[in-house]
Structures are given as structure tokens and as C-alpha cells.
Amino acid sequence: MFLFWYKFVRPNYSNIQMGLGHIIYGQYVKPKISDYMGYVFEKICTEYIYQEQVFLTLPFIPEKIGKWWGNDPLKKEGAEIDIVAINSDSYLLCECKWRNKELDSRVLTVLNSRKDIFKYKNKSLMAFSKSGFTEDAIEYAKNNDIRLVSFEMM
Helix, strand or coil, X not given: CHHHHHHHHHHXXXXXXXXXHHHXXXXXXXXXXXXXXXXXXXHHHHHHHHCHHHHCCCCCCCCEEEEEEEEECCCCEEEXXXXXXXXXXXXXXXXXXXXCCCECHHHHHHHHHHHHCCCCCEEEEEEEECCCECHHXXXXXXXXXXXXXXXXXX
């Protein structure tokens, strides 16, 4: 709530007070809301992992959970991973997508390729999606041991 307030309401407070909230929404908020919600969704997914009933199902007890960005030494390019949970010999990589369409296997292929960036003994993958998953994504996840979580499941 505070993030939304400082991102959208506070900068436009005078206009909203003057009764122009519908214009501010249409021209300022609506075009930016999807990007804003992508960031918020990553936070929601992190909180989901911390829920006791979910935390207990993880393949290991994480010491740290957060976002990661850096260089992919294999592809020689920059990479970003929405959520990384680690301990001394294990990690969990998570992709979070806030989109109005189902997540497809292309996203999972990229996530799967990033597991080789880190040199940990145990590697796990998880993907979160606002709109669920395509059939090819579900099949790909089964074949590559990727845990899928829809917003509805959360």
C-alpha cells in the first residue's frame, strides 16, 4: 500500500484532490501498473516461499532469499533471477511472471539454462505465474523437475 501511495498517489495528490483522479489513472497509473505489479508480484512470491507450509516443502532450508543479477559466464551476458534461495550447498532459482497470458516453456527454458551459473551441489527450480501455465510449460516442468505455482494456488 505504501509503495503504491509513493509511486502513484503522492506525486499526483494535488490533481487527485481537484477531482482529476480518473485522468491521472488513465494517463499515469494504467500504463505503468503492469510493470509496478511485476515488482510487487516478486515480493508476493518471496513471501509465499516464507509461508511455513511452503517453506517446509522446499528441498533445503535456505539461509538467504533475495534477488540476483550479474553476469552469466556461460552465455557471456547479463542475467537476472527474480528469487534465489541459498544455503551452503544448495540453491533454488525462481522466475516470477505477472502477465495476462499463461507462462510458456520458453520462460522455463531460460530459467533452466541459468541453473549452471552457480556451482552448488543441489539445484532446484520454481516458476510463478499470474495466469497459470501452458500445456507445453507443464510438460517441460515435469521433464526438468521445475515446481510450478500459479497465483491462484498462492
